[in-house]
Amino acid sequence: MTVPQVNLTSPIEKLADVLRDFGTEKMFSAIDLKSGYWQIPFEEESKHLTTFATRDGATYQYNAMPFGLKNTPAAFQKLMTRGYLEKFTHVYLDDIIIFSKDHQEHLRHLQQVFERL
Helix, strand or coil, rough: CCCCCCCCCCCCCCHHHHHHCCCCCCEEEEECCHHHHHHEEHHHHHHHHHHHHHCCEEEEEEEEECCCCHHHHHHHHHHHHCCCCCCEEEECCCCEEEEECCCHHHHHHHHCCCCHH
């Protein structure tokens, strides 16, 4: 059975836009969401779409979003950019950059990001 794939798209920010926003800021932090894709669970009715078989005939399916699927980067980027306060963050796939004018503001921004994670 062939299941048609939908091509997901999600814009990735241009470097010029990121650098423009950083221009006047003094504090920066970067968060690398190691294995970030694996933190996104599949809905039960979608898991069968990821089924694969091994040489010995065993079959497996993913419970969470794996690396390597066609739409994984776009789906993850879309999820990461939704809901983040774009005034002080830039998201590039599984990396979040937080920028602020001073130390106190930066602590508030970090707190807001951590609460949303």
